[in-house]
Amino acid sequence: MSFIELRNIKKEFKIGENIVKALDGINLSIEKKEIISITGRSGSGKSTLLNILAGLEKSTDGEIIIEGEHIEKMGEGQRIRFRRKNIGFIFQSYNLLPQYTALENVALPLALKGIEPKERIEKAREIMKQVGIETHENHRPNEMSGGQQQRVGIARALITDPAIVLADEPTGNLDTRTSIEVMELLINLFKEKGTTFLLVSHDEVAKNYTERTINLLDGKIVDVEQIFRGTISI
16 A cells, blocks of 8 residues: 555535535555645646645545545544644745744644643744854844745644655745745755655746656546656657
């Protein structure tokens, strides 16, 4: 069995009297340490798929198996605990708490796990150094550029040493140069740590850094591209 298995995943929403199929029978196997991008036009089901993988939404049908554990069978409390232990999340809009410093934002996941203040501050400083943001530890989000805020978001996602990191348009609010810097940082970190990385993006810059691209259309996988050394072979 692969590290992550999605079997016949369906997600339906009821809008008035109509049923909308956000995901319509997704089957996907992901190996440990794989770096994958998920692309598709708006409304294709990309973000819904990511949210189901993260346990933020429940599928209508199908199986989600991560390292042998059936996520779809878990209650809400179990999913929260599983997510905190195993999954990091990077957001397009950074989702930093404005009243907290960069250091406090990075350390927050450890606080939620009950880690002592001294230990979580030491770990936060260590990971901030790895992402090149250590000189901004006392800055609040409104005192940092978009690229700096995203580095804080990356550090926050990595501080619990998750086996999986999910990213929803992580370069969507960045210019091309900063997007390249952020993607190079992400890929180098994930290869070094052996992290499985799934990226939802419209950004061709981001897509070209991944090993495999899953294309969605109307909630279905319509194409898979393999990417080798920055060139695409279909």
